[in-house]
Amino acid sequence: MMNSRIAEIAVEKAAYSFDKAFDYVIPDSMLDKAVAGTRVLVPFGRGNRKRQGIITAVHQGESKGLKSVISVLDDEPVLNDEMLKTAAFMKSHYFCTFYEAVKTMLPAGINYKVTTMYGAKDESEFSFDELTDEEKRVYNYLFSKRKAVKSEVLLDAFGYSTTEPFELLVQKGVLYKSDEIFRKVNDAVMKMAAVTPEVDISGVKLTEKQKNVFELIEMAGAISVKEVCYFTGVTAAVVDALCKKGLIYFFDEEVFRIENRQKDSSLKEIVLSEEQQSACDSLYNEYDSPFPSVSLLYGVTGSGKTSVFIKLIEKVIDDGKGIIVMVPEISLTPQFVSQFAKRFGDKIAVFHSALSLGERLDEYKRVKQGLAQIVIGTRSAVFAPFDKVGLIIMDEEQEYSYKSESSPRYHAREIAKFRCSYNNALLVLSSATPSIETYYYAQTGRYSLNTLSARYGKAVLPEVVVADMGEELKNGNTSGFSNVLLQNIAYNIEHKKQSILLLNRRGYNTFVTCRACGEAVTCPNCSISLTYHSANNRLMCHYCGYSVPYTDECPVCHSHRLTFGGTGTQRAEKDISDIFPEARILRMDTDATSSKSSYEKMISAFADGEYDILVGTQMVAKGLNFPNVTLVGVLNADHMLYADDYRSYERSFSLLTQVVGRSGRGNDKGMAVIQTFTPENLIISMASRQDYNTFYSNEIKVRKAMLYPPFADICLVGFVSQNREAAFKGAVKFLELFTEEAKKNYPNMPLRILGPTPALVVKISNKYRFKIIIKCKNNSEFRALLSKILCEFGKSKEFSGVTAYADMNALVC
Numbered sequence: 001m002m003n004s005r006i007a008e009i010a011v012e013k014a015a016y017s018f019d020k021a022f023d024y025v026i027p028d029s030m031l032d033k034a035v036a037g038t039r040v041l042v043p044f045g046r047g048n049r050k051r052q053g054i055i056t057a058v059h060q061g062e063s064k065g066l067k068s069v070i071s072v073l074d075d076e077p078v079l080n081d082e083m084l085k086t087a088a089f090m091k092s093h094y095f096c097t098f099y100e101a102v103k104t105m106l107p108a109g110i111n112y113k114v115t116t117m118y119g120a121k122d123e124s125e126f127s128f129d130e131l132t133d134e135e136k137r138v139y140n141y142l143f144s145k146r147k148a149v150k151s152e153v154l155l156d157a158f159g160y161s162t163t164e165p166f167e168l169l170v171q172k173g174v175l176y177k178s179d180e181i182f183r184k185v186n187d188a189v190m191k192m193a194a195v196t197p198e199v200d201i202s203g204v205k206l207t208e209k210q211k212n213v214f215e216l217i218e219m220a221g222a223i224s225v226k227e228v229c230y231f232t233g234v235t236a237a238v239v240d241a242l243c244k245k246g247l248i249y250f251f252d253e254e255v256f257r258i259e260n261r262q263k264d265s266s267l268k269e270i271v272l273s274e275e276q277q278s279a280c281d282s283l284y285n286e287y288d289s290p291f292p293s294v295s296l297l298y299g300v301t302g303s304g305k306t307s308v309f310i311k312l313i314e315k316v317i318d319d320g321k322g323i324i325v326m327v328p329e330i331s332l333t334p335q336f337v338s339q340f341a342k343r344f345g346d347k348i349a350v351f352h353s354a355l356s357l358g359e360r361l362d363e364y365k366r367v368k369q370g371l372a373q374i375v376i377g378t379r380s381a382v383f384a385p386f387d388k389v390g391l392i393i394m395d396e397e398q399e400y401s402y403k404s405e406s407s408p409r410y411h412a413r414e415i416a417k418f419r420c421s422y423n424n425a426l427l428v429l430s431s432a433t434p435s436i437e438t439y440y441y442a443q444t445g446r447y448s449l450n451t452l453s454a455r456y457g458k459a460v461l462p463e464v465v466v467a468d469m470g471e472e473l474k475n476g477n478t479s480g481f482s483n484v485l486l487q488n489i490a491y492n493i494e495h496k497k498q499s500i501l502l503l504n505r506r507g508y509n510t511f512v513t514c515r516a517c518g519e520a521v522t523c524p525n526c527s528i529s530l531t532y533h534s535a536n537n538r539l540m541c542h543y544c545g546y547s548v549p550y551t552d553e554c555p556v557c558h559s560h561r562l563t564f565g566g567t568g569t570q571r572a573e574k575d576i577s578d579i580f581p582e583a584r585i586l587r588m589d590t591d592a593t594s595s596k597s598s599y600e601k602m603i604s605a606f607a608d609g610e611y612d613i614l615v616g617t618q619m620v621a622k623g624l625n626f627p628n629v630t631l632v633g634v635l636n637a638d639h640m641l642y643a644d645d646y647r648s649y650e651r652s653f654s655l656l657t658q659v660v661g662r663s664g665r666g667n668d669k670g671m672a673v674i675q676t677f678t679p680e681n682l683i684i685s686m687a688s689r690q691d692y693n694t695f696y697s698n699e700i701k702v703r704k705a706m707l708y709p710p711f712a713d714i715c716l717v718g719f720v721s722q723n724r725e726a727a728f729k730g731a732v733k734f735l736e737l738f739t740e741e742a743k744k745n746y747p748n749m750p751l752r753i754l755g756p757t758p759a760l761v762v763k764i765s766n767k768y769r770f771k772i773i774i775k776c777k778n779n780s781e782f783r784a785l786l787s788k789i790l791c792e793f794g795k796s797k798e799f800s801g802v803t804a805y806a807d808m809n810a811l812v813c
């Protein structure tokens with residue numbers, strides 16, 4: 001009998017190897033709400049634990065043997081047909097579960113979390129005296145609470161590492177268990193700590209760590225918990241303990257004030273240059289055609305690509321379709337948002353991770369309800385919930401930040417392509433240094449190409465000087481700053497012009513070694529050396545977050561002959577201020593911008609001329625537009641020239657070209673100084689000339705000869721385990737399964753396999769990592785093959801301690 005409504009449901013927390021849509025009966029009372037795209041609670045697995053899931057489809061069918069949906073969580077679907085298809089696309093292309101994809105598409109604040117709770121039953125239901133002392137303790141604790149308690153809280157309270165003792169008590173009928181659903185708390189809220197007013201700590205016993213934390217908070221007045229941890233090296237648990245003692249309290253900082261999104265009607269209309277106009281026209285014609293293709297807007301730095309976007313958007317906005325403008329870094333959003341807000345007022349919404357939970361949810365809803373029509377944001381903006389998308393613009397399309405490095409390992413450009421082809425919308429990729437793949441497609445006709453070959457207006461490309469640091473050393477200059485750079489900084493300070501200095505390493509010293517035993521001080525959890533930070537006087541690991549107070553003792557041989565090496569941004573900032581005490585210097589890196597909205601304040605302060613010099617990591621290198629900057633210095637270009645994978649040159653060329661391009665964007669001619677020990681390096685000379693064409697024609701030949709993208713796809717399969725041996729053996733086993741299957745069922749598939757080899761950093765957070773590299777053609781056959789082996793491997797008992805994942809065209813291979 002086919003008389004029931006059956007929902008096909010993808011559930012949360014499924015292992016990839018078992019992930020599929022499960023059938024559930026929809027009870028009559030829920031028929032009108034349980035539609036595709038809504039989230040539900042269902043009983044799952046043998047224990048019928050409650051799990052969250054999403055309905056992917058509904059059909060008429062036989063209910064026999066099926067479980068029923070417990071409840072519907074959403075009043076309206078959170079995903080429409082397009083987004084459900086996007087999730088399916090992500091599952092098949094990125095080897096993730098359906099629900100992982102769903103979670104990625106929704107703002108964190110909208111996510112629910114199912115949590116197990118335990119509570120005490122009535123004493124009449126079991127015999128209290130038969131319990132062990134420990135069991136009595138658990139029972140009494142829960143009884144005193146008078147309600148069910150979250151399992152995490154209980155685990156903490158009793159110091160257990162598993163819930164087994166509670167499960168036993170449930171079996172004995174002492175405790176009851178229930179699953180409750182909570183709105184997920186969002187980690188992006190900046191949690192602040194402050195000292196409780198009029199608190200008296202004289203009688204309170206505090207550990208050394210707690211004392212340090214308390215003093216810091218007291219001194220700071222109010223400070224983010226993240227910063228407390230940074231400066232004192234404690235975990236958040238230590239801060240929590242102070243709160244439990246009542247000495248401090250927490251509050252969420254409301255920082256990211258929504259910018260004034262008022263249209264500025266006094267603003268003059270943008271008049272495009274001839275070149276800009278013709279690019280804009282041809283983009284519009286493409287947009288207006290029945291099946292727009294992908295279009296590359298290739299324009300040198302400072303050519304006014306942003307003006308072209310704005311004009312294009314002005315032309316298409318009345319069509320009522322959604323428009324997405326993506327930027328690669330949060331630090332670029334303020335300049336974009338303020339420019340766009342002046343033109344489009346409250347029609348814009350902003351999507352990025354530095355917004356608070358509530359703000360993100362609000363912006364999401366404004367888009368969903370059709371109140372906002374333009375979304376500006378970082379990677380996740382590609383999921384903006386428009387009914388119908390008309391135009392997606394990806395600025396600096398070559399940037400790595402568009403690719404997610406954790407599952408689902410998606411690339412925003414691929415999602416954008418998928419959405420645009422679903423909606424017959426136009427995708428505009430924009431850059432001064434397009435990725436090799438993109439430019440190749442534009443050259444070979446797969447994408448259309450529009451070029452802006454000159455800077456806008458009177459601005460010209462900066463003059464570039466390559467400073468030979470070897471020569472400088474020979475002449476006795478050990479300062480790390482070439483004479484030509486110092487002279488020009490001095491000139492700029494005197495003439496009220498601004499300078500940007502790039503050093504792509506944060507911290508003070510990038511390594512510490514022992515002169516007695518010759519060892520570098522490394523992280524105990526990772527195979528990487530620790531970085532010295534002067535701001536907190538600690539050694540820190542940039543991979544796992546480990547940190548220790550700095551002492552001058554070698555952890556290996558305990559001698560006191562440690563020496564520092566490698567300059568980071570903190571050190572560069574100090575050195576520059578020693579040389580130019582009168583200069584106002586701003587440092588921008590992820591340490592300086594850890595508190596929310598600080599990057600925004602920094603950028604506007606620098607734009608307002610409050611600083612002479614901006615020292616920073618790649619964060620300052622691209623996209624920003626400061627007309628008063630006439631000098632850019634690259635302190636150590638050699639760091640960028642390491643070739644650890646096939647994209648290294650592309651990355652270094654792009655970074656150098658982009659940072660040089662920050663100079664001389666206004667009326668005054670700019671200059672850039674690139675400091676290097678290898679002045680004859682080809683990448684440096686091409687970047688100095690901003691010569692993308694030569695770079696491209698060299699690079700594409702190499703790609704072709706070596707069979708790298710766009711001539712093949714590179715799939716990395718990673719193996720992670722606490723046990724080094726197991727990770728390696730897992731990789732060997734996987735390779736065996738894979739080649740066997742390929743031989744058997746896909747004998748003609750072009751494949752080249754390398755490895756297994758240790759990953760670039762073999763140990764991170766005490767987990768060992770190995771990899772296999774597969775050069776392949778990323779088509780449905782290949783994905784079916786890979787997916788099959790990933791599932792098989794995932795189910796194997798022997799390798800249950802090894803996680804395998806696939807990363808298509810991974811950032812670093």
Ligand SMILES: Nc1ncnc2c1ncn2[C@@H]1O[C@H](COP(=O)(O)OP(=O)(O)OP(=O)(O)O)[C@@H](O)[C@H]1O
Binds near residue numbers: 271272301
């Ligand atoms: N048509 C125009 N009218 C007035 N000003 C313009 C016009 N086009 C560009 N500009 C100005 O030129 C400068 C550079 O423009 P923009 O920042 O858009 O360059 P870009 O192409 O995005 O460069 P990059 O790739 O280096 O980020 C800006 O100050 C911008 O206001």
Ligand SMILES: [Zn+2]
Binds near residue numbers: 514516517518555558
């Ligand atoms: Zn030593």
Ligand SMILES: [Zn+2]
Binds near residue numbers: 541
């Ligand atoms: Zn580490």
